[in-house]
Amino acid sequence: MRLTGAALLVGAGALAGLAGADALRRRAALRAALCRMLEMMGYELERFRTPLPDMFQKLSVLLDGQAGELCRRMGSGLEQLGERELAEIWTDALAVLPTAERAILLPLGAVLGRYGAEEQLRAVTATRLEMEQARDRARLELQERGRMVVGVSAAGAALLAVLLL
Amino acid sequence: MDGFMAAAALLPPMLRRSAMALDPAERAVCEEIRLRRGQVGTVLMAGREYGLGTGPVTERELLAVVDTATGASMHAAGEQLRRGFLAAPGGVRVGVCGTAVSGPMGMESLRQISSLALRIPRAVPGCADGIWPALTADGFTSTLIVSPPGAGKTTLLRELIRRLSGAGWRVAVADERGEIADAWQGEPAFDVGPHTDVLTGLGKAQALGILLRGMGPQIVAVDEAADPSDTDAILAAAGCGVAVLATVHGAPEGPESPALRALLTSGAFRRRVWVESVDGVRRYEVEALPCA
Numbered sequence: 001m002r003l004t005g006a007a008l009l010v011g012a013g014a015l016a017g018l019a020g021a022d023a024l025r026r027r028a029a030l031r032a033a034l035c036r037m038l039e040m041m042g043y044e045l046e047r048f049r050t051p052l053p054d055m056f057q058k059l060s061v062l063l064d065g066q067a068g069e070l071c072r073r074m075g076s077g078l079e080q081l082g083e084r085e086l087a088e089i090w091t092d093a094l095a096v097l098p099t100a101e102r103a104i105l106l107p108l109g110a111v112l113g114r115y116g117a118e119e120q121l122r123a124v125t126a127t128r129l130e131m132e133q134a135r136d137r138a139r140l141e142l143q144e145r146g147r148m149v150v151g152v153s154a155a156g157a158a159l160l161a162v163l164l165l
Numbered sequence: 166m167d168g169f170m171a172a173a174a175l176l177p178p179m180l181r182r183s184a185m186a187l188d189p190a191e192r193a194v195c196e197e198i199r200l201r202r203g204q205v206g207t208v209l210m211a212g213r214e215y216g217l218g219t220g221p222v223t224e225r226e227l228l229a230v231v232d233t234a235t236g237a238s239m240h241a242a243g244e245q246l247r248r249g250f251l252a253a254p255g256g257v258r259v260g261v262c263g264t265a266v267s268g269p270m271g272m273e274s275l276r277q278i279s280s281l282a283l284r285i286p287r288a289v290p291g292c293a294d295g296i297w298p299a300l301t302a303d304g305f306t307s308t309l310i311v312s313p314p315g316a317g318k319t320t321l322l323r324e325l326i327r328r329l330s331g332a333g334w335r336v337a338v339a340d341e342r343g344e345i346a347d348a349w350q351g352e353p354a355f356d357v358g359p360h361t362d363v364l365t366g367l368g369k370a371q372a373l374g375i376l377l378r379g380m381g382p383q384i385v386a387v388d389e390a391a392d393p394s395d396t397d398a399i400l401a402a403a404g405c406g407v408a409v410l411a412t413v414h415g416a417p418e419g420p421e422s423p424a425l426r427a428l429l430t431s432g433a434f435r436r437r438v439w440v441e442s443v444d445g446v447r448r449y450e451v452e453a454l455p456c457a
Contacts, residue, residue: 116274
């Protein structure tokens with residue numbers, strides 16, 4: 001019985017560690033998706049001068065997960081122009097993202113749709129570069145800490161089990 | 166949605182409430198809504214501006230109007246801005262002033278927007294009744310509609326297109342600014358008649374060529390000939406054996422614009438319609454032009 005309890009404890013620790021590592025992996029994946037979104041936005045602006053409603057409609061189809069959801073929210077939010085301001089619609093759409101990613105994207109709301117394509121492109125590119133740095137940090141963290149988190153959690157649980165035994 | 170409602174729909178909530186508080190009779194004659202940064206918003210009626218009864222217009226409100234008119238896509242409106250206005254839903258034309266941002270193609274965008282003029286489109290069925298017999302007495306021939314800005318050229322043009330089309334003529338419209346038919350997703354918002362083909366958003370020279378080659382019109386209609394390229398295209402169309410119905414800025418007194426002079430001296434037009442607006446009342450006068 002004791003041994004079973006100890007095994008379960010170690011297993012739970014390992015699972016907690018895996019969950020922690022998975023969160024790191026999901027954060028890196030989200031940032032990578034947002035980088036793709038920003039890259040596509042830049043492409044649409046530069047090549048086609050695509051109007052924002054069409055752009056977000058298109059991106060909402062092409063992107064999955066939270067990045068796709070952000071684009072879907074923007075697409076439907078833009079239908080409320082006249083009642084709500086663009087910056088407000090952007091801020092609301094960003095609510096789908098965690099705080100750190102939201103903070104990187106938030107300033108774009110003051111530029112999108114307001115100026116010429118070149119100025120918007122510069123802002124989108126600057127934001128993409130910032131997001132790429134954040135993505136790289138998340139990937140590095142995942143590499144460095146991912147296995148460690150699982151190991152430490154499992155070891156911690158094992159230690160606890162030994163103490164309890 | 167009528168023109169006034171379409172224009173009001175572009176306004177931010179507070180200004181919209183003030184505009185909608187106007188008496189229906191006032192709304193019916195309202196020609197423009199004008200917004201200038203730091204000044205009270207106004208409506209233009211019978212040639213005079215009247216305050217909307219709100220506080221000074223802010224930059225934020227001006228930007229909100231532009232966002233709504235462009236679908237928050239100023240960058241996609243570069244071509245419209247180069248022509249001096251934004252085409253908004255409902256046939257509303259938004260004139261914009263501010264600081265121009267130039268690109269390789271000329272003006273690409275505007276920042277520090279300082280004023281907006283929302284021109285309200287209006288169909289006035291029957292407005293051409295008085296001049297219709299004079300214009301069609303011996304069959305319709307090329308006709309030039311001339312007036313100062315804002316006097317009602319486009320309204321008369323639209324009505325003549327409707328009447329001519331209704332009388333069985335095949336009319337092709339080069340609607341460069343989307344103001345004549347206000348075609349939205351292929352269907353004109355204004356009644357331009359059952360035999361009318363509308364090509365929207367293309368410069369006159371290109372549009373007239375496409376219409377002549379592709380649609381086999383008996384009459385081609387264009388609004389506001391201004392540049393030499395416009396007059397060249399119109400005269401080329403007239404030389405193809407179709408009747409041309411065109412508008413151009415001008416006034417009975419004062420010097421003629423180069424475009425008006427070029428069209429009048431070409432001999433291509435057989436009639437001229439003067440349009441003037443006196444205290445909001447339109448007057449039309451048909452004049453026969455000498456043959457070339």
